[in-house]
Amino acid sequence: METIPLNSPDKDFIREVQERSGQNVQSCYQCGNCTAGCPYNFAYDVSVSRIMRLVQLGQREAVLKSHSIWLCATCQSCTTRCPNSIEVAKIMDVLRHMAREAGYATERNVKAFGDAFLESVEKHGRVYELGVTASYVKKTGRFWTDVDLAPAMLPKNKLSIKPHEIRGKEHVAEIFKRYRERDAAKENR
Amino acid sequence: MSISVGYYPGCSGSGTSVEYDKSTRAVCKKLGIELTEIDDWSCCGSTPAHTVDHTLSAALSARNLVLAAKQGQEEVVTPCPSCLANLRTASHKIEDEAYRPKVEALLDDSCESAATVASTLQLIVEKVGLDAIKKAVVKPLKDLNVACYYGCIMNRPPELMQFDDPENPMAMDKIMEACGATVLPFPLKVECCGAAAGMPKKEIVTELSGRLLNVADSLNTEIIVTACPLCQMNLDLRQGQVNRANGTGYDIPVVYFTQLLGLALGLSADEVGLSKLVVDPTPRLRFAGVL
């Protein structure tokens, strides 16, 4: 295993996580309650309490390259039960933002699903479920992923073939546009 | 009694959870609640938006709260806990004077006046009340053993949701009791079902929903009652996948609380959209004399 050099923690990383999440990571005393209650722990590569520890130690790479931050579903177990009232789920969210910005996406499929979902919202104003599925399949090539659901799903007639277009879809699209411009402006600065 | 509020159905209401939307509208009508759908509402951004950026997420949600206010609604209710969490978070952010300008910049609109948000579950429990429900029940759900499953974000985090207990919520339990059902002490009320991982990471859902079905089954649950489209979908539509992945053979119907409440209030199976469910609850409901 790797030796963590403690003399050169990435203090900017610690500060950025704290500022963007509004949480004081130093108040974590490593009791492990977040890990204990995390339903997703079995799928994680780094348990959530260790993510917290690595943030405390300023280990940017190890944190942002972890799969765990992509698998967290924001179920809020950690936040609700943290004895120090740290909003751990919010920190996981922020780490995901930072990983995205840094170009890390260790769980491609999770990112692809999110992207497909938001593209659909941007395009139609509301989510077009069949469209999301199609776009996700296209991005990942995972055609067979939920094909076994079709026999149960199709007779129920739930998924509409056409998207619900709303009148304000331009307005929604512009929210996305301004969001991207804002981020570009931030980067140029 | 007449209650009038704005209504935000959420995207899944016209897709995968069409029966939740339908039964919610029917039950509210029956209980004297007037729901006015926000005209031209848009997606709240759901989980993908807040995993990308908090301001983007807030702006997508805030659009609806501002729209509702412009349409004269002070309060909006939504059946979907995921929409609720996003709308409430946005509501919080635009109340914060330091944060509001960031949201307004994306929205290109003022957020000064915006509607507040609650769940239809909260509305029914708090505004209609259990006594009124008891009085309105015409077909008690006698001899029906149900487990109420709230999902992870209906009441959490408590500081944001400000409703019911975050570890042991009782709102649906009480409604089901008022309808005459036997409510089992389901210990995993707020454990996560796997949420939106179904498509990208199916094994997460089969594991987590598998645990829920396992404990529900060990309590001899006849019907699982939910309040969340994603929970319902994972437990119902994906119950086959769960069984195949874990080598189990569960056959437990998973319904929305509004569907059972509707039946107890005398609505028909069609009016609450029972036929849209994958695991068919009608044999049990017939046996219990509800249908």
Added chain:
Amino acid sequence: MRIGVFVCHCGSNIAATVDCPAVAEQAKNLQDVVFTTDTMYTCSEPGQNEIIEAIKEHNLDGVVVASCSPRMHEATFRRALERAGLNRYMLEMANIREHVSWIGKDKERNTVKAFELVSIAAAKLRNNNPLFANKFDVTKRVLVIGGGVAGIQAALDCADAGYQVVMVEREQSIGGKMAKIDKTFPTVDCSSCILGPKMVDVAQHENITLYAMSEVEKIEGYVGNFDVQVRKKATYVNWDDCTGCGACMEKCPSKKNLDAFNEGISKCTAINIPFPQAIPKKAAINPEGCMMLKKGKCGVCAKVCPTKCIDFEQKDEILTEKVGAVIAATGYDMFDHSVYKQYGAGQYPDVITSLQYERLMNASGPTGGHIKRPSDGKEPKKVVFVQCVGSRDPAVGRPYCSGFCCMYTAKQAILTKDHIPDSDSYVFYMDIRSPGKGYDEFTRRAQEQYGVQYLRGRVSMIYPKGDHYVVRGADTLAGTQVEVEADLVVLAVGAESAKNAPALAEKMRISYDSYGFFMEAHPKLKPVETNTAGVYLAGSCVGPRDIPTSVGQGSAAAAKVMTLFSKDKLESDPQVSSVNASRCVGCLKCAKTCPFGAIKEVTDRGGNVKAEVIETVCQGCGICTVTCPQGAIQLQHFTDNQILAEVNALCQAQLDF
């Protein structure tokens, strides 16, 4: 007047952020100041000698010491003045440590502030007068509140020293928490075997009067002369005649009352003696369970009692006692774990508290010392202990460590293995806190010899599945989640302040912290004293304490009382109110507002009504001084002139800038 100013560096405590020489230099400009200096440690022997020498050499008649808080060293420097032949009240202190150097980093601002505090002190000092103490009598009896092990030790020590002790115990028997415990750590000796004889000593000691089932209603007066009212609660049994034979308990038909002594894991009769070794061993009726008291029907106990001591008409009684000192040893209560909904909120029958587990293991407990699950009476094979339930958890308002849970959990895990050799024990802990003598070795023994599995992490959730409980926690050392299926879960609940502790503190006029624990006069140097003279503390009423510490504090508090009682007369504090009879118009508003009844009405030779202060009764609050429309009654050492001099020194200084 000739004033000397001494500015203390306190090593670097003050000097690091205050320019002490500059403060001393500037102080030379203050009116009447004839000598100033700065010293390294003014409170040290050379420091005090420097003051004494300066007083003599420069003929000083007043001293300002700028150093730490007067709450710390005012008494020290007053003694120094006395050694130099000055009156002790000719001292003023400027608190330039706690109020300046420790709370600000800007040296320039700190220096200005320190100088201004010195100038305030000097301005007050110029208005000071020598004051002289009076003597008054001491009642050499002591009240001990609480009959746990700390109170018992304090009472026995005082009684053995020959002083009369009044012990007031809220419960039916003394013994406190220790009486409920099975074995003690780290020696694993039988708790009731070591406590029992002490309890008997209390009962038999000729100098101890014990009031069980009683509470302190009111305390008035002051050190040496407290008037105490004790409420003796109705027991519906005439204890003078009750022999504790237990015939009533055998026949009482109301058998389903919650057994408080057994922490609610068993039932008891409405008329009950809590446990065989109870002191006093007397029966009492729980009015909530008694059919006679509730419905007027039954009376079986009265019929079977051989001494005819049942009295259904008994009422609470108020007794008064005069004492010279009070020792509070009211102990603690267990944290109510029902706030942890994720642990079942107290609804799961086999998720129990550590104290309930003690009763299950105790040979005099409801199971005769056999560990059985409360739900089905089965012997548990897998026992999980969860530490820090209501400790070190800011989210439930309990950020402090309860101190002894790590140790009793190790003990319980060891005893579990002793009772059920084929059982497995698991302990979820955050850190093992075992700094006592032989303590850490004990926790190691639990792991090495008894094979107790220690898991470093909190438990997130406990839920029933079939006939066992799933405990889901973390093992942060393994870095992941762990799950144990347990037959029995024991929650190591933390300690919190005793119920109604704040109300009692208010009766004793002592301070308490935000958790309801009593405040000691100084956390390091006066651990058993309070800020109210004559009131002392022992045991867990100050904060969680284990048995040896509680016993030590019981003895320490007793020693303080003996020191107090070693004098036949006490000196009164001369910082009391005094009436200027020529200005007094006899309105007696002061007498009405005085909380202590220290002002009496007198008539002077001309037949005019005047107020007069009873100096030994006056406590020196100064409420009367503010009330007096004539300014005739003045609190000595805090007169209007003295305080206004301080205000002027501070405010008009600015006008001069």
Added chain:
Amino acid sequence: MSGSTGLLTEGQDLRIVGFLCNWCSYGGADTAGVARFEQPTDLRVIRVPCSGRIDPLFIARALLSGADGVLVSGCHPRDCHYAEGNFYARRRLEMLKQFLSVTGIDPERFHYTWVSASEGQRWQDVVTSFTERIRKLGPAPKMSGGTGYDEECLKEIAAAVSLGEQCPCHKEKA
């Protein structure tokens, strides 16, 4: 008093006077010091035995003779070392607050509160927020002439304070 200390070159502190009871609040301020809870330096503390010893005239005198703010703190109600001193204090101080504006003094410059000996953290918060408040208000306007305070106003305050038991606050004691 002799003139300038000559020590401070710029950014002079405001003049905030604190009246603290010996048993609770002075102890709380000490606790804050022992814990090194950093605070603004503008406050200077005058120690009194009890908040019940604080004559409203002291506060008025301070404000009228140049103090920018006055902070009073005692034991929490019901936890007074002298049993009921802080109930008297509460009545008198509340009355003073009502009457300050009559004298032309911004009542915002005066604040009273309760801090126990264990509440070092709370003391830090109290001092910091009160100093912030006074900094926002800025230095007090200089009083002109004489001793710097208005005898008539002081008399009015005294009269109000001597209302005694007719004062509504008095009932709280019971």
